Amino acid sequence: MAEKTFEDLPAGDQHLREERISGEDIYGGIFLHMKRDTVSLPDGQEATREYLTHPGAVAIVAILDDGRVLLERQYRYPIAKACIEIPAGKLEVGEDHLLCAQRELEEETGYTTEKWSYIRRIHPVISYSTELIDIYLAEDLVPGKSHLDDEEFLDVFAAPLERLISWVEEGEITDVKTTISAYWLDRYRRGLVAPTPIK
Known part of the structure; x- marks a missing residue:
């Protein structure tokens, strides 16, 4: 079976989206801040996401x-x-x-x-x-x-x-x-x- 092309993919991104349920601040530095969120996955399961917030450059x-x-x-x-x-x-x-x-x-x-x-x-x-x-x-x-x-x-x-x-x-x-x-x-x-x- 041939691989899908981009045009074959579902419209939109709702089937991929993760929604934030809750979150906490783990660390706050001079300009970087680390956060940990609990998210709902597209299949209804939950997962943890850790990430840094950055002011941009x-x-x-x-x-x-x-x-x-x-x-x-x-x-x-x-x-x-x-x-x-x-x-x-x-x-x-x-x-x-x-x-x-x-x-x-x-x-x-x-x-x-x-x-x-x-x-x-x-x-x-x-x-x-x-x-x-x-x-x-x-x-x-x-x-x-x-x-x-x-x-x-x-x-x-x-x-x-x-x-x-x-x-x-x-x-x-x-x-x-x-x-x-x-x-x-x-x-x-x-x-x-x-x-x-x-x-």
Whole structure:
């Protein structure tokens, strides 16, 4: 029997949905909070779901005039490794997402610009976190002086898109927002996708 196609699937998602019955807070940190909920499954059984709530974040695909991509290298304690990433930062409570992107780009790299576009939203860890990341494109960059937070240490550098993609394919870059952005930028340069300009 042939595998179903997407068009063969039932309409809607009601047959897959899990409904919250009750819940409790397990841990409250500086910005991450762990919760444990009891949910009703589609077949009527109950299950436990543990997850982190996260305020959300932004990331920036920043392109220099020569076409290179602005990148950062910083140490990520949970995986004990210095990672290559695009600039990014956590949203403050109630903060406008574009203003956060503008703030993070300037704070971390010193660059500013008036030319912003919206790429897309991603959910990097859908199995156990509410985190979302809105990715923006920044072009026509103007250099300036960075001003990192007191507990922030990172290297800022630029690389051609081809090298960025090779780092992804070689496993040097494993960060999901940077991986997705690298492939998006490749398709953008080939005219296959386009961002949404922000007026």
